[in-house]
Amino acid sequence: MFELDMRSRKPIYEQLVDKMKELIMNEVIKPDEQLPSVRTLATELTINPNTIQKAYRELETQGFIYSIKGKGSFVNPNNQIKDLEKIDTVKKELEKLVIEALYLGIPASQLIKLIEELDASKGGGESND
Amino acid sequence: MIEMREVSKKFDRFTALEKVNLSIQKGSIYGLIGSNGAGKTTLIKLLAGIYLQDFGEVTINTEPVYENIGIKQKIFYIPDQPYFFSQYTTKQMARFYKSCYPSWEEDRFQRLAEQFEVNLNQKIHTFSKGWQRQIAFILALSANPEILILDEPLDGLDPVVRKKVKNLLIHDVAEREMTILISSHNLREIEDICDYIGIIHKGTLLIEKELDDLKADIHKIQVAYKDGTPPDKLLLNLNPLHIERRGSVYLFIVRGEEAAITKQIRQTKPVLFDLLPLTLEEIFIYEMGDIGYAIKNVMV
Numbered sequence: 001m002f003e004l005d006m007r008s009r010k011p012i013y014e015q016l017v018d019k020m021k022e023l024i025m026n027e028v029i030k031p032d033e034q035l036p037s038v039r040t041l042a043t044e045l046t047i048n049p050n051t052i053q054k055a056y057r058e059l060e061t062q063g064f065i066y067s068i069k070g071k072g073s074f075v076n077p078n079n080q081i082k083d084l085e086k087i088d089t090v091k092k093e094l095e096k097l098v099i100e101a102l103y104l105g106i107p108a109s110q111l112i113k114l115i116e117e118l119d120a121s122k123g124g125g126e127s128n129d
Numbered sequence: 130m131i132e133m134r135e136v137s138k139k140f141d142r143f144t145a146l147e148k149v150n151l152s153i154q155k156g157s158i159y160g161l162i163g164s165n166g167a168g169k170t171t172l173i174k175l176l177a178g179i180y181l182q183d184f185g186e187v188t189i190n191t192e193p194v195y196e197n198i199g200i201k202q203k204i205f206y207i208p209d210q211p212y213f214f215s216q217y218t219t220k221q222m223a224r225f226y227k228s229c230y231p232s233w234e235e236d237r238f239q240r241l242a243e244q245f246e247v248n249l250n251q252k253i254h255t256f257s258k259g260w261q262r263q264i265a266f267i268l269a270l271s272a273n274p275e276i277l278i279l280d281e282p283l284d285g286l287d288p289v290v291r292k293k294v295k296n297l298l299i300h301d302v303a304e305r306e307m308t309i310l311i312s313s314h315n316l317r318e319i320e321d322i323c324d325y326i327g328i329i330h331k332g333t334l335l336i337e338k339e340l341d342d343l344k345a346d347i348h349k350i351q352v353a354y355k356d357g358t359p360p361d362k363l364l365l366n367l368n369p370l371h372i373e374r375r376g377s378v379y380l381f382i383v384r385g386e387e388a389a390i391t392k393q394i395r396q397t398k399p400v401l402f403d404l405l406p407l408t409l410e411e412i413f414i415y416e417m418g419d420i421g422y423a424i425k426n427v428m429v
Contacts, residue, residue: 006321009406011344039303046296048158049303050324054341103400 004045012047016055017062021085024064024075031077035065130155131176131276131308136185138171145171147332148185153325156306158298160323160340162316162413168332169312170209170280176310177206177278189276202230205274209281211265213253219264220249223271230272238271245293259285266294270301276308277301283318295322320409328416336416344406347415350381352394353401363397370415382407382415 042049059065067073131153138146146168153159174180178194227233301307313319328336369381
């Protein structure tokens with residue numbers, strides 16, 4: 001289904017959570033679709049089943065999936081969390097860019113102006129991300 | 130559940146283990162790492178019921194292990210040098226284990242032998258070191274043990290076989306909640322599959338933690354400042370385990386919560402800031418460095 005980077009410094013459990021979120025947000029795994037079982041995924045990826053269990057638990061607390069006892073885990077059809085998550089990632093990316101811009105010497109006032117301009121034009125035509 | 134409580138073991142006047150407390154949950158893959166001569170093998174032999182402790186308790190499912198046949202039938206131990214009776218073939222060795230382990234599964238033995246393409250009628254000592262290890266794994270997994278104890282298990286196996294063996298181990302953990310204890314020097318090797326880590330040094334267990342928690346608690350930080358040096362106040366607050374300077378970039382190893390550290394550093398307005406998790410190898414080196422074990426001695 002997907003590959004994890006065993007050489008990466010990022011803990012496997014975090015990689016798993018992020019990968020799953022990505023798949024859910026891009027609807028590769030559809031709402032209410034069942035996720036692969038812990039056992040299947042463990043053998044498939046050669047990863048400790050406890051790590052996968054932990055990742056699934058984390059996804060559940062974050063509201064991305066729900067589990068039915070004896071049946072397995074399923075994708076939560078509720079979009080709200082997905083949007084919140086997306087807002088969060090976009091904000092973080094933006095933050096990075098803004099810092100870079102500030103270090104490059106673009107004055108804050110100019111950035112604010114840019115945002116206001118974009119906001120104003122958004123109402124007229126196509127929306128911008 | 131495997132437990133050691135206040136366990137000490139001496140050989141003559143040499144103290145191999147001192148007041149070790151350890152617990153391993155069912156279905157967990159526990160990685161035991163430590164410097165040379167730290168007491169890893171002694172600890173393993175106590176758990177396998179080969180040695181008797183001088184003090185303390187060693188229990189599996191709350192029963193003492195030593196001379197306890199019922200418990201020992203649930204444990205399979207592969208030492209760093211697999212042992213086979215001299216002149217025995219794999220088939221003969223299998224017959225022996227079948228008589229020891231009630232949970233032995235003949236079907237599985239045949240399947241595994243086929244999968245690894247082992248000639249069952251060839252004498253084991255005529256096989257290479259790597260093959261002998263594979264045979265040890267085949268025998269171990271055919272016995273369906275509740276607990277598998279491995280001392281330097283993947284040494285001398287080629288990458289393909291290693292992957293195959295790992296997969297089989299994971300399969301048994303996932304399917305029947307087998308518990309595995311692995312001791313190894315090859316930290317990269319066990320980093321992928323362990324969920325719990327114990328670090329042992331000079332006979333005492335320094336750390337016992339979930340691998341993810343261990344990683345979440347220690348960070349590598351790279352920072353650089355416009356005027357060259359980081360503010361003294363920051364250093365005082367972070368109290369790094371290790372500081373290194375590479376040109377104008379500073380490298381810290383810091384313990385603590387990621388969010389809190391990030392906030393503190395952001396406040397000092399660095400021109401460059403990176404926070405990375407450590408590899409198990411690095412955690413080992415810095416933790417050991419912290420208690421005065423020279424880094425050059427533990428490079429793997």
